[in-house]
Amino acid sequence: MASAPVGVAVIGAGMVGRAHAAAYRNAATVYDLDAPAARLVAVADVHAPFATDAARRYGFARAETDWRAVIDAPDVDAVSVAVANGLHREITEAALAAGKHVLCEKPLAPSVADAQAMVDAAESAPGVVNAVGFTFRRSPAISAIRQQVTEGGLGPVRHLVGNYWCDYGVDPDRPMSWRYRGGPGSGVLADIGSHLTDLAEFFCGATAGVQGTTMATLVTDRPRPLGVAVGHAGGVRVSADRVPVENEDICTFTASYPGGAVGTFALSRVAYGHANTLKLDLFCENGTASFDLTRPAEFSIVDGGPAQPVNGVRTVPLGPWHPYLGGGLPMDFPTVGHGQNDLFVFQARAFLDQIAGLDRLPPCPDMAHGLHNLKVLEAVVAATDKPEPTRGGKPMQISDSV
Numbered sequence: 001m002a003s004a005p006v007g008v009a010v011i012g013a014g015m016v017g018r019a020h021a022a023a024y025r026n027a028a029t030v031y032d033l034d035a036p037a038a039r040l041v042a043v044a045d046v047h048a049p050f051a052t053d054a055a056r057r058y059g060f061a062r063a064e065t066d067w068r069a070v071i072d073a074p075d076v077d078a079v080s081v082a083v084a085n086g087l088h089r090e091i092t093e094a095a096l097a098a099g100k101h102v103l104c105e106k107p108l109a110p111s112v113a114d115a116q117a118m119v120d121a122a123e124s125a126p127g128v129v130n131a132v133g134f135t136f137r138r139s140p141a142i143s144a145i146r147q148q149v150t151e152g153g154l155g156p157v158r159h160l161v162g163n164y165w166c167d168y169g170v171d172p173d174r175p176m177s178w179r180y181r182g183g184p185g186s187g188v189l190a191d192i193g194s195h196l197t198d199l200a201e202f203f204c205g206a207t208a209g210v211q212g213t214t215m216a217t218l219v220t221d222r223p224r225p226l227g228v229a230v231g232h233a234g235g236v237r238v239s240a241d242r243v244p245v246e247n248e249d250i251c252t253f254t255a256s257y258p259g260g261a262v263g264t265f266a267l268s269r270v271a272y273g274h275a276n277t278l279k280l281d282l283f284c285e286n287g288t289a290s291f292d293l294t295r296p297a298e299f300s301i302v303d304g305g306p307a308q309p310v311n312g313v314r315t316v317p318l319g320p321w322h323p324y325l326g327g328g329l330p331m332d333f334p335t336v337g338h339g340q341n342d343l344f345v346f347q348a349r350a351f352l353d354q355i356a357g358l359d360r361l362p363p364c365p366d367m368a369h370g371l372h373n374l375k376v377l378e379a380v381v382a383a384t385d386k387p388e389p390t391r392g393g394k395p396m397q398i399s400d401s402v
Contacts, residue, residue, distance in 0.1 A: 003036035003356040006101075009070045011091055012082035013045035013054040016105055019341060020080040021058040023348035030349055031327045036356045038348070044070045047228045067091050071098050078129075078355060081105060084178040085190065089114040092367075093121045101129040103351050107194040108132050108370030110182060112378055115371040122367045129354045132370035134198045136278070137362070138346040140338070141299040142199065143323035144316075145282065145289045149203055153303050155285030157204050160263045162196045163279045165271035169249055175225035175236050176243045184215060185381035187247030188269045195278070196265055197255075197376045198365075203282060204257035207376045211255070213384035215248035218270050253380050276340075288313075297337040 010021045024038040044064040045051035051063035067083075070076055071094045078101035081091050088109050095102045102122075109115040122130035136142060148154045166188075168174070179191060201207060222245060223238035249270045255263040271277070278293040287303030302313040319334035320326035324346050329338055350361040 003034070003358075005037040005039040006352055006355055007039045007041045007075045007077040008079070009042040009044065009073070009076045010054070010060075010080045010082060011044045011067045011070055012080075012105075013043050013047070013050035014082070017043070017045070017080070017082035018054050018058070019344045020082050020103075020348065021054050021060065022341065023344035024080075024352075025058050026345045027348040027352055030329075030345060031360070035349060035358065036352050038352060039075075041076050042070050042073065050228070068094070071095050071100065076100060078103070078351070080133075085110045085186070086178065086182075089118055092118050096121045096125040096128060096130065099125065099128060101131075101351075101355050103131045103133055103347075103364065104367065104370070105133045106198070106370060107190045107374055107377065108367060109374065110186060110190075112371065112374050115367070115374045119367045119371050129351070130367045131351055131354070131364035132367055132373075133347060134195065134365055134369075134373075135340070135343040135347050136195050136199055137202060137365070138324060138343040138350075139291075139296065140318045140322045140324045140328075141291050141296060142202070142280070144318065145280075145291060145299055145301075146203055147323070148287075148289060148301065148303075149282065149284060153305060154282070154287045154289060154301075156259055157257075157261045157282050157284050159283040160200055160204060160261065161265075161279075161281040161283075162200060162263065163266045163277070164192045164196050165266075165268045165274040165277045166192060167269070167271050167274050169219060169269035170272050172219045172221075173223060173238070175238045176222040176245075177225070180222060180245045180247060182247050184248060184384070185377055187215075187217075187245075187251075188249060188267045189215070189251045189377055189380060190247075191269065192278075193251060193265070193267045193380070194373055194377060196267065197380070198373055199280065200255065200257070200263045200265075201376075204259075204261045204263065206258065206372070207255050207379070208258055209256045210253055210376070210379040210383045213251065213253040213380050213382075215381075215384055216250045217245055217247070218249045220245055251380070253383060255376075255380075293340070296339055297335075 008024050010017050028037045040060040042062050043051050043055040043060045044067045048065050055063040079095050081104040092104050221242040224241045226237040251267045280291045282289045289301045291299045297318050300315050317334045320332045325332050
């Protein structure tokens with residue numbers, strides 16, 4: 001018998017908020033039917049047209065323009081916080097104090113201090129589920145590779161190479177937004193590097209050290225917007241005034257892990273032609289595995305299994321015998337694709353299961369994990385030679401003498 005429906009609301013109707021809203025609508029359709037249904041109560045956004053559009057599009061009962069109306073609503077049991085990072089703490093603390101279950105987007109907060117306050121608030125709310133959204137842990141391919149590392153023939157990771165390249169910031173005339181504000185580390189590192197550092201620990205364990213960080217800001221100013229856009233979309237009127245960009249477009253660094261594993265990372269939001277390219281290469285004791293988000297329904301692997309004359313890198317199409325796919329899609333047999341939106345559905349289902357006390361799916365990471373992730377990002381920033389992202393400068397002179 002299914003548990004009582006959970007009244008859910010989404011605070012934030014931008015790109016990620018819409019992903020959460022759609023995920024709640026579909027969460028009860030995957031896996032077993034005894035999960036709690038999501039009663040779709042409200043979507044809140046300060047920009048009324050966004051809230052109204054998302055509420056109507058995804059079947060929520062009402063739209064709100066003030067997040068406090070959601071927190072105060074007696075018919076809301078759980079909320080997703082999917083707004084600008086600087087707003088996470090205030091909204092999350094209020095929701096927890098009101099006894100709401102909270103799933104907050106990553107990075108958990110703009111600073112370690114804010115994240116610690118959120119963790120303290122969660123610990124003061126017994127019986128309330130607190131979670132942070134690291135959706136790539138729900139990738140069937142990434143989870144299948146992890147199984148091969150922890151239980152299969154690959155063995156421990158020796159070297160992990162992680163790249164996450166986007167191009168949402170490549171156009172210098174794309175308008176200023178909250179994503180381009182904040183100090184070092186609040187740019188591409190916080191936005192997409194938080195995912196990559198979390199995935200590295202998913203395979204290698206807690207980060208032991210960070211070395212050799214380089215950050216650069218290539219687009220140094222952006223036009224002031226005269227309207228509001230969803231996510232990274234353009235098409236918004238801008239003024240002639242330009243506003244300084246306050247954080248990094250590019251970040252590279254290395255990290256070390258227990259057991260001697262090394263991680264090498266490259267992040268960019270100005271990678272022309274790469275809308276959303278996340279790549280992982282894991283060089284392990286007994287083989288190698290790779291994943292590319294642009295081909296999310298497969299991964300590649302090479303190990304010592306096949307005989308040498310026919311051995312080599314092989315592509316594995318995902319199917320119902322891999323994590324999350326059995327019962328997770330309407331058609332769950334091999335070659336039927338899935339994408340990043342499905343990962344939000346798997347995450348929403350896990351969150352609702354946690355609220356109902358079910359434990360079939362891996363639970364969502366809690367806010368203490370989000371705090372740890374921010375401490376890793378803080379260590380990445382601390383490992384740079386310069387306190388501010390580089391903004392050009394004189395070229396280095398290299399001598400030909402030996």
